Amino acid sequence: MLLTLSGLHEGDTLNRASLQKALRALYATGRYANLQAECDLSADGRASLTFASELNFFVGRVTVTNAPFPPGESQIVNTSKLQLGEPFTSEKLDHAMQNIQRLLQQNGYYKSSLTHAEREDPQTQQVAITFHIQPGSQAHVGEIQVEGNALYSAGQIGDIGHLHSEDDVTAQTASNAIERLRKRYQKKDRWLAQVEVAPTFQPNTNSVDYRFHIDAGPAVSIEVNGFHLSRSTIRRSIPVYEENALDDDLLTEGRRNLLTYMESRGYFEAKVTLHKETEQNTVRVIYDIDPGERHKVVKVDISGNKYFRDEDLRPSMQVQAKSILLTRGRYSDALLRSDVRDIENKYRANGFADVKVDTQVKDDYQGNNQIAVFLHINEGPQTLVGKFQITGNTTVSADSFPPLNTQPGQPFSDTNIAQDRDILLNYYFNQGFPTATFEATATPAADHRMDVVFHVTEGERVYIDQVLVSGREFTRPYVIDRELQMKSGDPLSQASLLDTQQKLYDLGIFSQVDTAVQDPDGVEPRKNVLVQVREAKRYTFNYGGGFEFQTGAGNAKQPLGGNGVSPLGSFDVSRLNFLGRNHTITFQSRVGRLQQRGLLSYEAPRWFDNPNLKLTFTAFFDHTLDVQTFTSQRLEGTVQAGQILNKFSSIDYRFNYRLVKATDIVSTLSKEQLPILSQPVRLGEPGFGYIRNRRDNDLETTRGSYLTVDAGVAASYFGSQADFSRILVQQATYHPFGKRNRELVFARSTRVGLETPFGATMISQPGQPLPPNIIPLPERFYMGGGNSHRGFGLNQAGPRDPASGFPIGGSALFLNSFELRLPPPTLPFVGTNMSFAIFHDMGNVFTDGNHMLTSLLRWHQAKGLCTQTPGTQIVDGQEAALCTYDYISHAIGLGVRYKTPVGPVRFDFGYNLNPTVFPGSICAQKDPTSGNCIVSNFTSTKQASPFNVYFSIGQTF
Amino acid sequence: MLRIFIAAFVLLVSTAAHSGEVLDRMAATVNGHALLQSDVDDELRYEFFAAKRPLSEASSEDQKAALNRLVDQELLREQMHSKDFQPVADDEIAKAFETYKADYGATAWTAALTSYDETDADIRSHIETELNQLRLIDLRLRPTIQIDAQSIRDYYQQQLLPKLPPGQHLSLQEATPTIRELLIQQKMNEALESWLETLHSQAKIQHFIAGDQVK
Incomplete structure (x- = not known):
């Protein structure tokens, strides 16, 4: 290919001009630092022509050894300005050395030594450069000297600037000192203070002396006359205070801000002038305000507009009629002219080249000092595109171009043409035409x-010659190769480079990925593409702490729990890129008052080399007290295959084998139940989980829908000791309405869950003797809390044990939530980060599916069944033991959300309209051996608290 | 140059030693543009042709001077890419060529071409380059030159009058256009030096030392 570029062929007659042309063409490729043409002549007049060359090399990997921190390796590499793929020259290397040396000195390493080593690869013409640093000891702060009119002594300057001898010198030492001094002078109104510092290194003492040259300047006072403004308004309006500087531009900006403020208060004819007075050692900056008459804009009328509606024009106008936020409206001649210009530009961008906006302002309209502004738009004819043609596209067909704004019949405008220019050129650049015009x-x-x-x-099309990957140490080559979005022979496309970079970053095993074209300025039609990776540390450690706060938690002695704060700590270790295959081994642990959990997983993405398949093995131990009745212990192993079906949907297929046990069951549960409930149960359960996510934004959803289906079957065929099927479906929708950019969102979520036993397994009915095989307590449905029904404390919904009153879960679940999410108002201090929501939750947990179906329209609990004569024993199957919880509980409430970088944090205040009633009891007789209660006597009916409060992260659904 | 056929064609990439006769090589690069040894030879031959000096007198200093001129020419050529520069028209070049040829002497012309291994086209090309450079220099530098009346007067009194032959009289008014142009040319020469210095400092220029073979 390179020889073809020379233009010479075997058998040609060689002359000076053709040889010159060949040498220049070869040099222009950028691949050669030097060239010469040599000839060996044979006796018969035939010649062998040889181009002897010295290769150019291009910058490859740049590394640093023994880098001090700060600045750190990354900053040192950046400061070298050696760009990947660019020609490597001795001048660039010299500049890099100077830059790095300067950076080291700025960070106090004046005694550092810096050397370099290069490793050239003639095959790829890449050179890897390594800088070796011996940092030496860091310099410390030496003497402080002060010249000029500083108002402070050298010692005081050192104290203010935090320059203490023996402090290490860093890159920020001088700049921080200057900043602190400036602020000190500004506190004394010395806004014109000039502070300069010249650091000088003293090699004998390895210290840096700082010589300050300071001119404190006059004291400056800023006054506002003619109109009373609060100190805070003045400080906000005049940017001198914010910028900590005083110059004419800032003072002029202050004048403009004061004028804008006056106009916003209805003083549309206000004038603000500025002048300075200098006396001895003081400068007075005086703003004179002539407020004029106070007005109110009562009407802004737009007429003549047919192409754009009023709603399309008004939002961007600066002239506004009075409103709640603008009590006087907003108006000035300048603002009106600006609005006219913007409206005319908007029309012109849509083909109305002759548009004209006439304005009329009427004062004393419908009352004293009431202004009405009338805008009449003469749209004129709209110019449309007639014939449209694209010429010069000899290689690329017009059918493959992306959609353009300019089309026959569409509005003609320069704006559209400028946008189309960008669209077309961008398209060409990504098709390998870097010089397209x-x-x-x-x-x-x-x-x-x-x-x-x-x-x-x-222009000429550029293709990819080779894709050169460097920096790989442990990662298998195929892991990187399958993420490359380009290959040899493809047109050179910037978009492909960026996609490749993104995909490699997405693997999570590289801390840095750089892509570049080798020799970008060379004229060769085939170029190498460089992909340079830096593998991340393969072990990562995460630790954290936090707390959960909600009603229903905390007190295990009470059926309703209490308002509790549960601290929580976590520690995770991940081993990335296991065996270089992009497999991950993770250990996660959570320890808190309510939950202790340990998880070990092995994840293998791209199973069978399919980007949509992932295989995961998980071993899991969980010890949880979030149901007051018992502590759940679970030891399980899962193998799961995940499949991405399309952009919105995914499905997991899993087999789970677990041992579940309920321990610490409250001693007031009936003695007959305890042995059955506390028996560990082995479950083998194949299942699947399906997700379809069509939300516009997972954290702040405003539109779309979300569906999850989770189902499984535990059966003896799979080694299970209980036989039951389980399905849980949740479906949510989100609907925005209202003004654009100020939308309300109506969100709805419906959740239905059902467990159906089969074989020897049966459902236990509250208050009835337990069958021998039941769905284990930890496997039942529970509901209540910040992420489900906000009318109940944590897991407090549904059936309860009649003897103790503690929740025991159920085999059916129904929950429907409505939430009206309001747009965030503009508030002091928090701005638009806080928003509110009104919610309604309805639902409950039921003993089984039949009870759920018959209860859907029942909004009141049959409270009469929950009572009996006080002091009498509660007996299974009789009186208070027949208390039923088959009804739909309703709760309404108010939620407060605050936007944080990690998503919204949420406070929800729920009020249950029909809180649960259950029999209260007291233990009348205990088993002397086990301490368990064997006789419970009824005391009175108890009722769950209607008020509940929750703190969580993320939206409810 | 002896015409030879290309029998084999090899591009060596790295350190193979080779002992063939060097036909041409790189002499310098200016902002990525290659100046070859053959370009230096061409420039040298034209200079000696114009001065009617024998080529045998060419020294290494003359070679260096020719290369430096080529570097300057390349820097100026890069400045000609701007939209406000209009190259010299063909008829103007042709006219200048004919004038040059006539001044050289018709009988000496043909022999000289043979002696210096030049052709009409080569000489015409050099003339075109010079004319374009003069136009560029005029375009860029003349607007920056101001000659005041005092300078003209001083030149008239101090330089011109003393050199007038006795009895010849030339008034200031008559001499002013010529003096003005003379002074403009002087200042343009100074400005050109300064401009070329600036272009050199901004350019990336690399010289390949003569005698250094590519290894």
């Missing part, structure tokens, strides 16, 4: 049309 011509045609022609000059 674009011109547009428009010719007037009849009937207010413009015939438009786009002239494209494609």
Whole structure:
């Protein structure tokens, strides 16, 4: 290919001109630092022509050894300014050394030594450069000297600037000192203070002396006359205070801000002038305000507009009629002129070249000092595109171009043409035409049309020669190769480079990925593409702490729990890129008052080399007290295959084998139940989980829908000791309405869950003797809390044990939530980060599916069944033991959300309209051996608290 | 140059030693543009042709001077890419060529071409380059030159009058256009030196030392 570029062929007659042309063409490729043409002549007059060359090399990997921190290796590499793929020259290396040396000195390493080593690869013409640093000891702060009119002594300057001898010198030492001094002078109104510092290194003592040259300048006072303004308004308006500087530009900006403030208060004719007075050692900056009459804009009328509606024009106007936020409206001649200009530009961008906006301002309209502003728009004819043609696209067909704004019949405007230029050139750049150019011509045609022609000059197409990957140490080559979005022979495309970079970052195993074209300025039609990776540390450690706060937690002695704060700590270790295959081994642990959990997982993405398949093995131990009745212990192993079906949907297929046990079951549960409930149960359960996510934003959803289906079957065929099927479906929708950018969102979520036993397994009915095989306590449905029904404390919904009153879960669940999410108002201090929501939750947990179906329209609990004579024993199957919880509980409430970088944090205040009633009891007789209660006597009916409060992260759904 | 056929064609990439006769090589690069030894030879031959000096007198200093001139020419050529520069028209070049040829002497012309291994086209090309450079220099530098009346007067009194032959009289008014142009040319020469210095400092120029073979 390179020889072809020379233009010479075997058998040609060689002459001076053709040889010159060949040498220049070869040099222009950028691949050679030097060239010469040599000839060996044979007796018969035939010659062997040889081009002897010295290769150019291009910057490859740049590394640093023994880098001090700060600045750190990354900053040192950046400061070298050696760009990947660019030609490597001795001048660039010298500049890099100087830059790095300067950086080291700025960070106090004056005694550092810096050397370099290069490793050239003639095959790829890449050179890897390594800088070796011996940092030496860091310099410390030496003497402080002060010249000029500083108002402070050298010692005081050192104290103010935090320059203490023996402090290490860093890159910020001098700049921080200057900043602190400036602030000190500004506190004394010395806004014109000049502070300069010259550091000088003293090699004998390894210290840096700082010589300050300071001119404190006069004291400056800023006054506002003619109108009373609060100190805070003055400080906000005049940017001198914010910028900590005083210059004419800032003072002028202050004048403009004061004028804008006056106009916003209704003083539309206000004038603000500025002058300075100098006396001895003081400068007075005086703003004189002439407020004029106070007005109110009562009407802003727009007429003559047919193409744009009022709603399309008003939001961007600065002239506004009075409103709640603008009590006087907003008006000035300058603002009106600006609005006219913007409206005319908007029309012109849509083909109305002759648009004209006339304005009329009426004072004393409908009352004293009431202004009405009338804008009349003369749209004029709209110019449309007539004929449209693209020429010059000899290589790329116009059918493959992305959609353009300019089309026959569409509005003609320069704005559209400028956008189309960017679209087309961007398209060409990504098709391997880096030198493509674009011109547009428009010719007037009849009937207010413009015939438009786009002239494209494609230039030479550049292709990829080789894709060179460097920096790989442990990662297997195929892990990187399958993420590359380009290959040899493809047109050179910037988009492909960026996609490749993104995909490699997404693997999570590289801390840095750089892509570049080798020799970007060379004229060769085939170029190498460089992909340089830096593997991340393969072990990562995460630790954290936090707390959960909600009602229903905390007190295990009470059926309703209490308002509790549960601290929580976590520690995770991950081993990335296991065996270089992009497999991950993770250990996660959570320890808190309510939950202790340990998880070990092995994740293998791209199973069978399919990007949509992932295989995961998980071993899991969990010890949880979030149901007051018992502590759940679970030891399980899962193998799961995940499949991405499309952009919105995914499905997991899993087999789970677990041992579940309920321990610490409250001693007031009936003695007959305890042995059955506390028996560990082995479950083998194949299942699947399906997710379809069509939300516009997972954290702040405003539109779309979300569906999850989770189902499984535990059966003896799979080694399970209990036989039951389980399905849980949740479906949520989100609907925005209201003004654009100020939308309310109506969100709805419906959750239905059902467990159906089969074989020997049965459902236990509250208050009835337990069958021998039951769905284990930890496997039942529970509901209540910040992420489900906000009318109940944590897991407090549904059936309860009649003897103790503690929740025991159920085999059916129904929950429907409505939430009206309000747009965030603009508030002091928090701005628009806080928003509110009104919610309604309805639902409950039921003993089984039949009870759920019959209860859907029942909004009241049969409270009469929950009572009996006080002091009498509660007996299974009789009186208070027959208390039923088959009804739909309703709760309404108010939620407060605050936006944080990690998503919204949420406070919800729920009020249950029909809180649960259950029999209260007291233990009358205990088993002397086990301490368990064997006789419970009824005391009175108890009722769950209607008020509940929750703190969580993220939206409810 | 002896015409030879290309029988084999090899591009060596790295350190193979080779002992063939060097036909041409790189002499310098200016902002990525290659100046070859053959370009230096061409420039040297033209200079000696114009001065009617025998080529045998060419020294290494003359070679260096020719290369430096080529570097300057390349820097100026890069400045000609701006939109406000219009190259010299063909008829103007042709006219200048004919004038040059006539001044050289018709009988000496043909022999000289053979002696210096030049052709009409080569000489015409050099003349075109010079004319374009003069136009560029005029375009860029003349607007920056101001000659005041005092300078003209001083030149008239101090330089011109003393050199007038006795009895010849030339008034200030008559001499002013010529003096003005003379002074403009002087200042343009100074400005050109300064401009070229600036272009040199901004350019990336690399010289390849003569005698250094590519290893």
